[in-house]
Amino acid sequence: xxxxxxxxxxxxxxxxxxxxxxxxxxxxxxDLRTVPAVVGGDPTRRHGIxxxxxxxxxxxxxxxxxxxxxxxxxxxxxxxVPPNYxxxxxxxxxxxxxxxxxxxxxxxFSVDECFLDFSGMESVANDPVKIAHELKNRVRNELGxxxxxxxxxxxxxxxxxxELKKPDMVHTLFPEEIPTKMWxxxxxxxxxxxxxTSQKLLSRGIRTIGELANYDxxxxxxxxxxxxxxxxxxxxxxxxxxxxxxxxxxxxxMGNSTTIPxxxxxxxxxxxxxxxxxxxxxxRLRQAKVLAGLIAVSFRTTEFYNFSHQRKLYNxxxxxxxxxxxxxxxxxEIWNKxxxxxxxxxxxxxxxxxxxxxxxxxxxYNKQRQADRAVDLIRSKYGPSAICxxxxxxxxxxxxxxxxxxxxxFPLMTSLL
DNA sequence: TCTGGGGTCCTAGGACCC
DNA sequence: TCTGGGGTCCTAGGACCC
Numbered sequence: 090x091x092x093x094x095x096x097x098x099x100x101x102x103x104x105x106x107x108x109x110x111x112x113x114x115x116x117x118x119x120d121l122r123t124v125p126a127v128v129g130g131d132p133t134r135r136h137g138i139x140x141x142x143x144x145x146x147x148x149x150x151x152x153x154x155x156x157x158x159x160x161x162x163x164x165x166x167x168x169x170v171p172p173n174y175x176x177x178x179x180x181x182x183x184x185x186x187x188x189x190x191x192x193x194x195x196x197x198f199s200v201d202e203c204f205l206d207f208s209g210m211e212s213v214a215n216d217p218v219k220i221a222h223e224l225k226n227r228v229r230n231e232l233g234x235x236x237x238x239x240x241x242x243x244x245x246x247x248x249x250x251x252e253l254k255k256p257d258m259v260h261t262l263f264p265e266e267i268p269t270k271m272w273x274x275x276x277x278x279x280x281x282x283x284x285x286t287s288q289k290l291l292s293r294g295i296r297t298i299g300e301l302a303n304y305d306x307x308x309x310x311x312x313x314x315x316x317x318x319x320x321x322x323x324x325x326x327x328x329x330x331x332x333x334x335x336x337x338x339x340x341x342x343m344g345n346s347t348t349i350p351x352x353x354x355x356x357x358x359x360x361x362x363x364x365x366x367x368x369x370x371x372x373r374l375r376q377a378k379v380l381a382g383l384i385a386v387s388f389r390t391t392e393f394y395n396f397s398h399q400r401k402l403y404n405x406x407x408x409x410x411x412x413x414x415x416x417x418x419x420x421x422e423i424w425n426k427x428x429x430x431x432x433x434x435x436x437x438x439x440x441x442x443x444x445x446x447x448x449x450x451x452x453x454y455n456k457q458r459q460a461d462r463a464v465d466l467i468r469s470k471y472g473p474s475a476i477c478x479x480x481x482x483x484x485x486x487x488x489x490x491x492x493x494x495x496x497x498x499f500p501l502m503t504s505l506l
Numbered sequence: 507t508c509t510g511g512g513g514t515c516c517t518a519g520g521a522c523c524c
Numbered sequence: 525t526c527t528g529g530g531g532t533c534c535t536a537g538g539a540c541c542c
Contacts, residue, residue: 099542103542129510130510132508135508135509135510136510136511137508137509137510138509138510140510140511153542154509154510155507155509156507156508156509157508158507158508158509159507159508159509172510198541198542199513199541199542200542201542202542280540280541281539281540281541282540283539283540283541284539284540285538285539285540286539286540314516314517315515315516315517316515316516316539316540340513341513341514341515342513342514343512343513344511344512344513345511345512346510346511346512347510347511348509348510348511385535385536393507393509395537395538396536396537397535397536397537398535398536399534399535399536400534400535401533401534401535431510431511433511435513491511491512505514505515505540505541
């Protein structure tokens with residue numbers, strides 16, 4: 090019987106490496122990867138966190154997610170470059186094209202990670218490590234950045250293998266290697282064990298993946314419920330999830346959120362931010378040809394308290410004005426005049442828009458739909474800023490908020506394997 | 507903490523129904 | 525109602541991922 094081999098591949102320090110390669114290609118003599126550098130947002134717009142770091146930056150103990158201020162404290166000469174999401178998308182696509190030459194079964198797990206399934210492929214069965222090196226070297230030689238390849242018999246173990254040592258490495262983590270390679274690792278290194286779960290496990294004296302693996306499953310289940318069963322299985326290398334080629338499963342919802350450069354303290358500006366979010370979310374709905382059946386609004390106060398409020402719709406919609414109106418209602422129902430730093434809009438319970446029900450008892454949105462289509466067309470032709478509502482002029486706000494992803498045929502992230 | 511933005515899934519509690 | 529239990533739906537919040 091031919092063994093089932095799964096590869097997990099992820100780009101090392103993806104955003105930073107891609108930026109570095111891009112600069113080299115444009116005749117910048119400096120390779121960002123060789124100096125302490127990070128990709129990060131603009132602190133004056135309150136977007137100041139580390140999104141990716143170089144290896145020299147890592148040596149200053151700079152971690153992803155911390156503030157640029159804290160990072161600069163650790164390393165005053167730190168180089169900070171802004172993110173460039175359309176570049177990341179291009180690099181990701183180029184990487185996937187190479188993977189597809191190795192296996193038809195490629196699952197995009199995120200912008201910088203893929204799973205490849207080599208089930209029953211003789212060429213790989215004989216020497217998967219050799220194939221992995223070929224793959225890794227092709228990316229490095231043709232695209233200029235390095236990847237890690239993890240090899241095993243399921244996705245969880247392949248992913249854990251890829252994390253072992255970076256960069257530019259190939260690792261195996263077969264079931265028989267679990268006790269030596271995976272069990273000694275700290276519990277927080279296990280996929281799906283984050284900060285909160287780590288703390289709970291530590292309070293029970295579970296410090297390593299091996300200690301979790303050998304803990305009584307019944308007890309774990311008692312205090313961590315289904316999440317406990319999941320991570321106990323992971324700790325024992327158990328995972329039966331299939332490699333799903335990108336695009337064959339539907340997106341469940343979509344949303345945009347934004348940290349506003351200034352505190353929002355009045356209803357008018359709050360509604361304006363919600364309008365900019367409604368513009369982007371509803372345009373994405375129309376592009377995906379789906380209607381939203383549920384609308385949720387959320388916000389974060391300057392004190393960092395989070396609130397959310399949602400409502401199911403009797404008549405699913407993709408109409409900008411209708412979504413904006415409902416979003417504002419939801420917002421008004423829970424907002425207590427706290428100053429806000431962050432606002433979000435998310436829609437879910439999506440359904441196909443090909444037989445949209447005529448809303449008999451609500452106002453007719455046909456004119457709005459036609460206007461939405463016209464605006465979409467203008468923006469697709471002349472760019473997102475070609476047309477905007479006059480209320481945004483001089484407001485200090487963007488007329489469309491949220492990452493505009495041109496071509497969403499794969500979900501950026503699925504938290505479960 | 508001078509703390510981003512895009513997702514998914516799970517859980518607890520309340521409403522409602524039989 | 526001085527009320528039982530179970531099922532389902534809805535909502536808010538929290539956990540995790542990159």
